[in-house]
Amino acid sequence: MVVSSIKLNTGRSIPRVGFGTGTSFINRGDDVTLVVQQAYQAGFRLFDGATLYGTEEGLGQGIEKLGVERNTIFVTSKTPDWAWTKVIQLIRLGFLSHLILSRKFANSSIFRVLLFFKKSYLF
Template sequence: MEYVTAHGARIPALGFGVFRMSDAEVEAVVPAALEAGFRHFDTAQIYKNEAALGRALDAAGAKRDELFLTTKVWVDKYAKGQFAASVDESLDKLGVDKVDLLLLHWPGDSVPVPEQVALINEVQAAGKTRFIGVSNQNVSQLRESARVSPAPIVTNQVELHPYIDQSRLAQAAQELGIAITAYYGMADGAVPKDEALQKIGAQYGKTAAQVALRWLVQQGYIALSKTARPARVAENFDIFDFTLSPADMQIIAGLSRPDGRIVDPKGLAPDWAA
């Protein structure tokens, strides 16, 4: 496993995400993920499967001190009292006394970013998370979060795959010492079917999916992989025994396009150009 370090947080560069997975799928696949080598697990309140993840990790005998657990607070909890109570509920479902990383899930358009940041800092000060971060923030929001937060913002979790150019955001994050965590790395199923990525993978004896994950990790990003099929878990983890050439990295970066963004919910997403 490779690691990404940001403001004292040492985060496994490859994580296992459980977005859009049922309780049954989570409980079936997590043992395979642990066996493959995954120790970084990413969930969220809105996924409705925190409890399933907690049960699966416990049933598999996972050692808490070997895990890096991330969850996210949903936008309807961005209020005094509600925020902390929702985190308590998440911890209870996960079966832990604190998570390793707590994120603000979306910036939304009703609660100012400084107020959100103040709430998550209160939770960290109360010892309920080791580190804090944000998700789906644009450049200006990320700069504002870093400026007003008493505790360091360690990551911004955003959509990132070969078809979207996030270089401007990545540059700002680097200047702030903030890690980028990539979700939707498979571009909702487009990556495994991509002929250019398949061709690159053939040179290394790897799949298109493995190439895309390696491309993310090789740039210093934290990549979240996901599969509900236990048989596919080992493939997702098997990306640390090869290095993409500079030419291949450039080819993959060249796949980005203006309409590459997939996730852009109204009322939750910011102005991405800001």
């Protein structure tokens, strides 16, 4: 399977189709690790995790076990704004390609988090 990509205004590209490690894998990190490797072999290059599903550690381990250059895959995660530093620690890939912060009500602190995250962790 070949997945086409969309070019972003940053110059990077994001695959149009990704592999999500969602509700089917809640707190089943070992299963996520294995299935990420299978998804990569099937042609997926975008992988998605979520703090609330407990899939980020398994996602990071699965990608690590692939033995590919980190910049050849696109990794995204969704997390409440209070847990964003936990994502980086759990996924252990050095950086995320994309992060979705969820918060019921926006305030100025979330924007400070975004600016710090952009400078420190995004590729």
